[in-house]
Amino acid sequence: MKKIEKYSRNYFMPPVKSMKWSEKEYITEAPAWCSVDLRDGNQALVVPMNLEEKLEYFQLLVDIGFKEIEVGFPAASDTEYAFLRTLIEKNLIPDDVTIQVLTQAREHIIRKTFESLQGVSKAIVHLYNSTSVAQREQVFKKSKEEIISIAITGAKLLKKYALETEGNFTFQYSPESFTGTEIEFALEICNNVLDEWQPTATEKVIINLPATVSMSMPHVYASQIEYMSDHLKYRDNVIVSVHPHNDRGTGVADAELGMLAGADRVEGTLFGNGERTGNVDVVTLALNMFSHGVDPQLNLENIPEIIAVFERMTKMKVSERHPYGGELVFTAFSGSHQDAISKGIKWREGHEDKYWTVPYLLIDPKDIGREYEGDIIRINSQSGKGGIAYVLGQKYGLDLPTEMRESFGYSVKNISDRLHKELVPKDIYDIFVKEYVNIEKPFAFINYQFKSYDDYHTTVKIKVNNDVQEFEGIGNGRLDAISNIIQNKLDIKYTNLVYKEHALEIGSGSQAVSYVGITSEDGSVYWGCGIDMDIMASSIKALFSAVNKLISVEATPVK
Incomplete structure (x- = not known):
C-alpha cells in the first residue's frame, strides 16, 4: 500500500x-x-x-x-x-x-x-x-x-x-x-x-x-x-x-x-x-x-x-457486545459454551467456592444487575442440548433426562435454522409441549386402576381412533404393567424403557412431570413427557407420548 x-x-x-x-x-x-x-x-x-x-x-x-x-x-x-x-x-x-x-x-x-x-x-x-x-x-x-x-x-x-x-x-x-x-x-x-x-x-x-x-x-x-x-x-x-x-x-x-x-x-x-x-x-x-x-x-x-x-x-446506544454493559456480552449461543456455563453454574450450587470460576463468564452477571435467565443462555441454530435444557430448567422447571436432551436439542436447532431466528424461552417451551407432552394420537390414555399389588394387576382405558377400550395386564411394577398392556394388547414392540420423574416447581407447584424413553426394534429412541397432578398418571402419559411418537409417521428418531 x-x-x-x-x-x-x-x-x-x-x-x-x-x-x-x-x-x-x-x-x-x-x-x-x-x-x-x-x-x-x-x-x-x-x-x-x-x-x-x-x-x-x-x-x-x-x-x-x-x-x-x-x-x-x-x-x-x-x-x-x-x-x-x-x-x-x-x-x-x-x-x-x-x-x-x-x-x-x-x-x-x-x-x-x-x-x-x-x-x-x-x-x-x-x-x-x-x-x-x-x-x-x-x-x-x-x-x-x-x-x-x-x-x-x-x-x-x-x-x-x-x-x-x-x-x-x-x-x-x-x-x-x-x-x-x-x-x-x-x-x-x-x-x-x-x-x-x-x-x-x-x-x-x-x-x-x-x-x-x-x-x-x-x-x-x-x-x-x-x-x-x-x-x-x-x-x-x-x-x-x-x-x-x-x-x-x-x-x-x-x-x-x-x-x-x-x-x-x-x-x-x-x-x-x-x-x-x-x-x-x-x-x-x-x-x-x-x-x-x-x-x-x-x-x-x-x-x-x-x-x-x-x-x-x-441518544446513543451501548453496543450489544460492549464489555460488561452490552446486552449480549454474557450470552452464549454456542452449544459447547452453553453446556460449560450451565454445568459451571450447577456445580456452584453443590460446592463452596470462594472464587468465581464459571467457564466463559469473567464475572457473575448478577453482581452488576444482570440475570441468568434471558441474559446468559439464548437459543439459535448454533445452540446445543445443554443450553436448551438449561433454558427449560430455569424458566419452566423442566429437568430433562440427559439422554432426552439430544433428541429435543436437534428439534429446536432445526426449527431455529429453518426460521432463521433466535428462539425465546416460550418458543422452546411450546416446541417441547407440542412434540413431547401428553400426546394423545393415535392412542389416548383415559384412566387406570390397580386391582392387585402382588403382581400389579392393572386395568387401563385407552381411546383408539375415537373408540374407548379397556385392557388388563400384569407386570413387575405399575408402569411395567401398563407397558406390557401396550405391547401385548396393542402389538407395539419396544425395549429399554427409561424413566425419570420430578415435581414441577415453577408455575404450578403440585404438578408432577415424568419422562419416558423407549427403544424401537430398529434401535431408534423415542421420548415422551407427561404432566399431571398425579405422579402415576404423569408417568403413564409420558409412556403413551413416547409410544405415539414411535408409531407416528412424523416421528424423527435419534439413534
Whole structure:
C-alpha cells in the first residue's frame, strides 16, 4: 500500500528506560475517578444535552459514586455557564463531590470561569494549553519558550483569581496533546507550572497527561507516564492523572498501564462516549478491576439501569457486545459454551467456592444487575442440548433426562435454522409441549386402576381412533404393567424403557412431570413427557407420548 508511506511514529519515547510498570501484575487499588461525561461526552453528541438533561445526568454520576465531575467549559458556552450556576445556586453538589471546570490559558476566559464559580464550596480548575510538535508548528506557530510562557501566565492567573474568589480551589494543568509532545519538553512545561503553584501536602495539584490523540501502543504511553511520574517536581504533592482517548482502540489498556506506571487518577466517561472514537470507558476499566478482586469504588451494581439513563440522555446506544454493559456480552449461543456455563453454574450450587470460576463468564452477571435467565443462555441454530435444557430448567422447571436432551436439542436447532431466528424461552417451551407432552394420537390414555399389588394387576382405558377400550395386564411394577398392556394388547414392540420423574416447581407447584424413553426394534429412541397432578398418571402419559411418537409417521428418531 503506497498510502502507508505518509505515516510515521509521531510519538516520543522517554530518554531513559522507564519500564518498572512492566514488573507489576495487576492494579491494586482504585484511582481517583473524574467523570468528563458532561464535557468530553457532551461535546461528542450530535445533539448536546440541554440543561434538564445535564442535571439528570449529573445526578446519575453522583449516584454511581464519582467524587470528581467535570461539568464543562463555563466560559465558552451559555448553557454550560447556566448549568454550573444552577448546580451551585440550587445546592445540588453533594459535600463529598468536587466539580471540575475547564479553561484555556487566556485571561478573559479564566476570569469568567472564576465568576461562574462564585459561591461554590470546592472546585478543580483545569488549565490547559497544547504542547505537541504539530500544534506548535501548524496551529499556534509558536516556539517552545512561547508555549511555556502561555502555561506560566495561565498558572499565575489561576492563583490571582482564586485568591479573589470565595471557595476552595484545586489547580490542574494539562499539556494538551501530551502524546505528540517531546517527553523532555512535556516535563519542562509541567515543572514550570508546578514551580508557579508550589504544591504542598495540604494543597496538592493535579498534572493531567492526556492521550488527546492515542498515537502509540499502550506500553509506550505507560513508559511516558512512568518517566513523568518519576521526574515531576514536588511529586509527593502532585496527583498524576491520565485522560486517554481511544483512537487506536486501546483507551482502556492505556489507562490500565498508565496506572501501573504511576497515575493516581483517571478521567473518562461512561461507556467511552467522547470525541472521535471516544474517551476511556470508565465502566470497563472499573469492572476490569472488579474482576481481579479490587473494589473500583464505583456503584455499578445495576448496569441495565445506568444504560437506560445513558441512552436516554445521550441518544446513543451501548453496543450489544460492549464489555460488561452490552446486552449480549454474557450470552452464549454456542452449544459447547452453553453446556460449560450451565454445568459451571450447577456445580456452584453443590460446592463452596470462594472464587468465581464459571467457564466463559469473567464475572457473575448478577453482581452488576444482570440475570441468568434471558441474559446468559439464548437459543439459535448454533445452540446445543445443554443450553436448551438449561433454558427449560430455569424458566419452566423442566429437568430433562440427559439422554432426552439430544433428541429435543436437534428439534429446536432445526426449527431455529429453518426460521432463521433466535428462539425465546416460550418458543422452546411450546416446541417441547407440542412434540413431547401428553400426546394423545393415535392412542389416548383415559384412566387406570390397580386391582392387585402382588403382581400389579392393572386395568387401563385407552381411546383408539375415537373408540374407548379397556385392557388388563400384569407386570413387575405399575408402569411395567401398563407397558406390557401396550405391547401385548396393542402389538407395539419396544425395549429399554427409561424413566425419570420430578415435581414441577415453577408455575404450578403440585404438578408432577415424568419422562419416558423407549427403544424401537430398529434401535431408534423415542421420548415422551407427561404432566399431571398425579405422579402415576404423569408417568403413564409420558409412556403413551413416547409410544405415539414411535408409531407416528412424523416421528424423527435419534439413534
